[in-house]
Amino acid sequence: MCDVIVVGGGVIGLTLAWKLAEQGARVQLIEQRQVGREASWAGAGMLPPADLAVANSPVARLRALSHPLWPEWSAQIQSETGIDNGYQPCGALELAWSESGRKQLEAQLQSEGVSYLSLSGTDLKEFSPSLSPEIPFALHLPEMGQVRNPRHLSGLVAMCQTRQVEIIEGEPVVGFSTASGKITDVRTSHNTYQAERICLTTGAWSAPMGELLGLQIPVRPVRGQIVLLRKQPLPFTTILQQEEQYLVPRADGRILIGATMEEAGFVKANTVSGVSTLLQFAVQTVPELAKTEVERTWAGLRPGSPEGIPFLGRAKKWENLYYACGHFRDGLQLSTGTAVVMSELLLDRETSLDLSPYALTES
Ligand SMILES: Cc1cc2nc3c(=O)[nH]c(=O)nc-3n(C[C@H](O)[C@H](O)[C@H](O)COP(=O)(O)OP(=O)(O)OC[C@H]3O[C@@H](n4cnc5c(N)ncnc54)[C@H](O)[C@@H]3O)c2cc1C
Incomplete structure (x- = not known):
């Protein structure tokens, strides 16, 4: 035993x-x-x-x-x-489309003791030149990490x-x-x-x-779909996150676009609406991704509580x-x-x- x-x-x-x-x-x-x-x-x-x-x-x-x-x-x-395992403290930008959105994000980060730097205007453009100029605010989280x-x-x-x-x-x-x-x-x-x-x-x-x-x-299972892009050189090296959606750059020239949140039982399929929502988010965030090669898609079942x-x-x-x-x-x-x-x-x-x-x- x-x-x-x-x-x-x-x-x-x-x-x-x-x-x-x-x-x-x-x-x-x-x-x-x-x-x-x-x-x-x-x-x-x-x-x-x-x-x-x-x-x-x-x-x-x-x-x-x-x-x-x-x-x-x-x-x-x-x-x-x-x-x-590809562990890397790559940092992240949390994106905000409005002043109230930025304040909400700041309050959330402060409640968890997360350090951040608030960026807007030319500071943001200099920090991440590939980001859409339409995005007015972002918070830089230097301690965000990633793993493969x-x-x-x-x-x-x-x-x-x-x-x-x-x-x-x-x-x-x-x-x-x-x-x-x-x-x-x-x-x-x-x-x-x-x-x-x-x-x-x-x-x-x-x-x-x-x-x-x-x-x-x-x-319960909560489906998440992902689209993987291949792009070298990478147009950005920090994670770009907007609420439930994000772009995660990998060191070998891949970019993950994630993720949907769907109640679809135990079905792990990719769908037209899931994939198109993710691609739209990616191009809205970093316009030059419109011309990027899609390598593959997949889906997984989160254990939702x-x-x-x-x-x-x-x-x-x-x-x-x-x-x-x-x-x-x-x-x-x-x-x-x-x-x-x-x-x-x-x-x-x-x-x-x-x-x-x-x-x-x-x-
Ligand atoms: C698209 C997507 C993006 C995500 N992004 C992130 C992220 O960026 N950061 C993060 O922290 N988390 C992320 N998550 C969530 C994270 O992946 C899950 O919370 C985590 O993997 C759950 O791990 P687990 O071991 O509980 O479940 P699983 O990895 O699903 O493992 C459970 C295992 O139990 C086995 N099992 C079930 N029933 C039985 C049985 N009867 N007998 C024997 N074995 C059984 C299954 O086969 C399975 O292998 C993401 C998830 C998805 C789907």
């Missing part, structure tokens, strides 16, 4: 498995298909900052715990595995493997056996596994997973069941902090954050 079974091999499950194994736990990770191929693969990899001394919303506090770990953990992955999701996931798999995490792929978890308020068996399509503790990291599929255990986990706050904690109903799911639009950036607090919880240590704001409501 191992110490912990992690169900679900996205960025949340893989990072947690790594950190548990690093602290001496024997870990099995069970994935229904292939690890690191769902939302975590599809995301844009933006890593915004926050300051723990100032941030008071649950997401901002977890972000503040997570953000400073990225340079250190990325360097560790590179030195141990040789995999460069597929490379980071490969790095996580390698970190797990060197710490003897047993990764089991192609086996959906289909049921559990329970006795005396505990889970005794985890049943997959092929086998039965046992562990002292079980943690659900099943992303957008967490509601059906909870149902198998009589738990209501209010997580009602308030955008992830569910992190231990179930009341089953004493050896834990959960870390519902990271919605922020699962990459929050994966480091999530692994810290969840490994602390699973190993009976004091947690770095009070986890009560992240608890599931259980009847």
Whole structure:
């Protein structure tokens, strides 16, 4: 019997498995298909900052715990595995089309302790010459970072493997056996596994997973489409963000345009309206992109939670069941902090954050 079974091999499950194994736990990770191929693969990899001394919303506090770990953990992955996950503190411009929009953005950043510089007119033109002259204001966030999701996931798999995490792929978890308020068996399509503790990291599929255990986990799939452009030299090197839409420049001459927010069930298709909305946003923001080559498109399913706050904690109903799911639009950036607090919880240590704001409501 191992110490912990992690169900679900996205960025949340893989990072947690790594950190548990690093602290001496024997870990099995069970994935229904292939690890690191769902939302975590599809995301844009933006890593915004926050300051723990100032941030008071649950997401901002977890972000503040997570953000400073990225340079250190990325360097560790590179030195141990040789995999460069593309982590880069590239900065960002948050775009505002009106004075009131700019004030709103400033208030939001101040509430999270994020440092920024307000730009307009010739300062903005000099800072980012390719930006549309129609955009009157922007806030520069020097601490914004980015990571290349597929490379980071490969790095996580390698970190797990060197710490003897047993990764089991192609086996959906289909049921559990329970006795005396505990889970005794985890049943997959092929086998039965046992562990002292079980943690659900099943992303957008967490509601059906909870149902198998009589738990209501209010997580739903929220589709996000992305268009990838190829453009060299890059016309800009910081992330350009306007509310839910953004342009993320990659060092190898790619630009990601993201992302739609759609309730489309578990359908991961790209659509005409999704792709055209993204292309329109890109050209409106940086007009010269109109002539740029489209390389490919894709879509992923975010694990949407009602308030955008992830569910992190231990179930009341089953004493050896834990959960870390519902990271919605922020699962990459929050994966480091999530692994810290969840490994602390699973190993009976004091947690770095009070986890009560992240608890599931259980009847
Ligand atoms: C277009 C897009 C852009 C995004 N951009 C960003 C961004 O810039 N920054 C950011 O921080 N976040 C971003 N996100 C959000 C982020 O990608 C997600 O929050 C994060 O990937 C969630 O990770 P996860 O491990 O919970 O889920 P997933 O990566 O979906 O992993 C869950 C895993 O569980 C497995 N699973 C499910 N059911 C079972 C079962 N029964 N048995 C076994 N395995 C099972 C699945 O197969 C899957 O591999 C974006 C998402 C999308 C779609």
